[in-house]
Amino acid sequence: MAEKTGKSAFDKPKVELHVHLDGAIRIKTIVEVAKRRGITLPQSSENEMRDLCIVHEPTTLTEFLGKFKNFMHVIAGDREAIKRIAYEFVETKAKEGVIYAEARYSPQLLANKGLDPLPWDQKPGDITPDDVVDLVNQGFKEGEKAFKTKVRSILCCLRHMPNWSMDVVELCKKYRNDGVVAIDLAGDESLNCEAYPGHKRAFEEAVRSEVHRTVHAGEVGPASVVREAVEVLKAERIGHGYHTLEDLTLYKQLLQQNMHFEMCPVSSRLTGACDPDFTKHPLIKFKNDKANYSLNTDDPTIFNSTLNSDYKVAKKYMHFTEEEFKRLNINAAKSCFLPAKEKDELLKQLYKAYGIEQHSTSF
Numbered sequence: 080m081a082e083k084t085g086k087s088a089f090d091k092p093k094v095e096l097h098v099h100l101d102g103a104i105r106i107k108t109i110v111e112v113a114k115r116r117g118i119t120l121p122q123s124s125e126n127e128m129r130d131l132c133i134v135h136e137p138t139t140l141t142e143f144l145g146k147f148k149n150f151m152h153v154i155a156g157d158r159e160a161i162k163r164i165a166y167e168f169v170e171t172k173a174k175e176g177v178i179y180a181e182a183r184y185s186p187q188l189l190a191n192k193g194l195d196p197l198p199w200d201q202k203p204g205d206i207t208p209d210d211v212v213d214l215v216n217q218g219f220k221e222g223e224k225a226f227k228t229k230v231r232s233i234l235c236c237l238r239h240m241p242n243w244s245m246d247v248v249e250l251c252k253k254y255r256n257d258g259v260v261a262i263d264l265a266g267d268e269s270l271n272c273e274a275y276p277g278h279k280r281a282f283e284e285a286v287r288s289e290v291h292r293t294v295h296a297g298e299v300g301p302a303s304v305v306r307e308a309v310e311v312l313k314a315e316r317i318g319h320g321y322h323t324l325e326d327l328t329l330y331k332q333l334l335q336q337n338m339h340f341e342m343c344p345v346s347s348r349l350t351g352a353c354d355p356d357f358t359k360h361p362l363i364k365f366k367n368d369k370a371n372y373s374l375n376t377d378d379p380t381i382f383n384s385t386l387n388s389d390y391k392v393a394k395k396y397m398h399f400t401e402e403e404f405k406r407l408n409i410n411a412a413k414s415c416f417l418p419a420k421e422k423d424e425l426l427k428q429l430y431k432a433y434g435i436e437q438h439s440t441s442f
């Protein structure tokens with residue numbers, strides 16, 4: 080497990096682009112909400128629940144995704160809980176020194192109305208996926224006021240639920256000026272690597288409506304999934320993308336295109352996406368090639384990590400320097416899905432905090 084406490088590897092403002100809201104819920108919150116709602120948990124104490132939810136040793140993506148079953152039913156279908164996890168997310172990110180984050184989630188997985196079947200064996204209620212987006216927005220807005228960290232949402236389609244994808248893109252369109260900045264395709268790449276017609280249609284609609292796009296690809300799947308994400312789904316960023324390196328022609332093409340890769344080193348070890356030996360991690364090549372990438376936690380609850388864990392790993396095992404941490408955060412800001420004016424403001428904040436002349440050629 081990555082170290083959770085101790086000195087910060089990069090004690091300056093940061094930008095995080097790949098973190099799942101539902102993979103970042105506090106265990107304490109899960110236990111408290113379960114108690115309030117009268118839901119029996121598989122483990123009753125906070126420590127036992129934490130132990131159950133954490134991936135301790137490298138496993139598979141499928142096993143890892145199974146962890147969500149332990150707690151999602153507690154938060155889903157509860158207005159107060161949905162708002163609370165969003166608010167607490169902002170607090171956590173602010174403490175980690177993040178000044179801007181893009182948090183992703185599936186609105187359907189937190190809803191209890193308008194879906195057949197309902198996720199997590201819930202009883203029907205009155206919270207639609209649309210209500211979920213509204214509640215998360217409220218939590219993020221209140222969090223921003225309290226903690227001064229800006230958070231925007233990316234709405235996830237899920238590989239195994241192609242029938243939800245058109246609704247996801249419609250929500251992205253509805254909330255484009257209210258908290259939502261992009262669409263994603265998440266879920267188990269190892270089950271099926273083809274863009275189902277439902278996902279393809281949703282991403283075509285995203286292109287048509289100028290909704291920004293990122294896709295989980297090449298995390299555990301082969302480089303062909305990355306190619307498909309770029310060529311078929313028109314992804315502007317790649318979630319993970321480690322296995323792009325198995326197709327050097329594609330890799331070089333994406334370097335030339337300045338494609339942004341959302342890298343999650345701690346996650347990649349525990350999901351079995353990469354060799355558990357960090358000194359052999361694909362990220363080292365991306366760094367040496369001066370690629371465009373960010374460092375991210377992915378699912379900090381399940382990996383028992385913080386953003387600092389990922390920075391520490393990069394520093395300790397991959398020889399990341401302060402210069403590189405600055406460069407990758409500036410790249411994250413340049414590749415974020417904020418409107419141009421807000422992106423410029425974010426970049427200005429970073430340049431100022433890093434003591435960089437705004438037009439310095441090395442950044």
Ligand SMILES: O=c1[nH]cnc2c1ncn2[C@H]1C[C@H](O)[C@@H](CO)O1
Nearest residue numbers: 099101183184185235265266295378
């Ligand atoms: O690392 C991941 N790869 C693919 N899918 C993921 C990963 N982490 C979380 N997810 C899934 C499970 C969540 O419920 C969903 C939406 O956040 O996205």
